[in-house]
Amino acid sequence: MTGFVSFVGSGPGDPELLTLKAADRLGRADAVLFDDLSAGPILDHAGPEADLVGVGKRAGRVSPRQNHVSRLLVDYASAGQRVVRLKSGDSGLFGRLEEELIALREAGIPYEIIPGVPSAVAAAAQCGIPLTRRLTARRVQFVTGHDTNGRLPQDINLAALADPSACTVVFMGKRTFPALLAALCAHGLPPETPAILAEAISTPAQAAHRATVAALAERLAGEIGDKPALILYGPLAEIGVGFD
Ligand SMILES: C[S@@+](CC[C@H](N)C(=O)[O-])C[C@H]1O[C@@H](n2cnc3c(N)ncnc32)[C@H](O)[C@@H]1O
Structure with missing residues (x-):
């Protein structure tokens, strides 16, 4: 059974700037892989059973390697999970989105991209x-x-x-x-x-x-x-x- 990945732009931090679609996907996710700038009260929109996995990349700190993040995405989705990949602002702006899309394509995993407020x-x-x-x-x-x-x-x-x-x-x-x-x-x-x-x-x-x-x-x-x-x-x- 193949899962599904929703790339969700979280907006800049205020949970009230989440789109309705973003809140919906968070609420139905089995796993949420989030960056540092998407943490905090935005994660309150995830369900109580969801796995919350921090994969933050911030300047000057030790961060998970990009291919590790892509691997995690593929692993969760391959196990049949509904995954939200939460990125700050809009995922397509300086968000290293393409690497993760390529990994999913190569693994044959379907996905959607939900824009956020940059x-x-x-x-x-x-x-x-x-x-x-x-x-x-x-x-x-x-x-x-x-x-x-x-x-x-x-x-x-x-x-x-x-x-x-x-x-x-x-x-x-x-x-x-x-x-x-x-x-x-x-x-x-x-x-x-x-x-x-x-x-x-x-x-x-x-x-x-x-x-x-x-x-x-x-x-x-x-x-x-x-x-x-x-x-x-x-x-x-x-x-x-x-x-x-
Ligand atoms: C990896 S980029 C991601 C940008 C994001 N995709 C967007 O659309 O805003 C991270 C950078 O975005 C900017 N940024 C993100 N959220 C911010 C916020 N709440 N306030 C100010 N700058 C922010 C900062 O320059 C930060 O270093």
């Missing part, structure tokens, strides 16, 4: 701004601030990231932002470009700090803390507010 979208909402400011932000772009070794990726498009008409959201970028900013300024990004550091959005630890990109890089060169964070910069609306 943390970048939730951050803009929480800060009270649109991601695309009318007439000034012509584009929005999501970029990762680190490669598989935790370093600034060498193949990022610096000209696009220095485009003053784009709103940019950097994922996993706290550690590398000072180096990124130096490269961006060399490509013409003004150091006074507005920026927001949005941390642990939609959780009790959330905070948002408004600054210029230059001031933010200086702050992050000193202390980065351990909260998950996004850096937004570009033609950001001025109406939004920071909060702690």
Whole structure:
């Protein structure tokens, strides 16, 4: 008997941002394999009998290898279980979804993908701004601030990231932002470009700090803390507010 895997985007952390489909699949799952950022009260939506298995991958910590996670998924589903693979935000954004899909395909296991609220979208909402400011932000772009070794990726498009008409959201970028900013300024990004550091959005630890990109890089060169964070910069609306 073959089971079934639902890839579920958990949203940024607040269980009220789960979709109805996500809550339904969690409630009917025999096993839930979850990342660190999808833990906490979101797991309360799983049934009392469900196996809850943490497979978190967080920067700077020892984490299960990706092929181990794929193997676990295949093993649970091959045993006939209904499995939820819970990933933060939307599973398809910097979530290493493809590796797990390939493993399931190769094992002949059926699956579905249920989208979630991306943390970048939730951050803009929480800060009270649109991601695309009318007439000034012509584009929005999501970029990762680190490669598989935790370093600034060498193949990022610096000209696009220095485009003053784009709103940019950097994922996993706290550690590398000072180096990124130096490269961006060399490509013409003004150091006074507005920026927001949005941390642990939609959780009790959330905070948002408004600054210029230059001031933010200086702050992050000193202390980065351990909260998950996004850096937004570009033609950001001025109406939004920071909060702690
Ligand atoms: C592996 S990526 C996954 C992104 C996720 N799939 C999404 O759609 O938001 C993890 C990174 O997403 C960002 N992130 C996820 N949840 C967040 C939150 N609640 N607040 C701020 N940043 C968050 C951080 O940059 C974090 O390091």
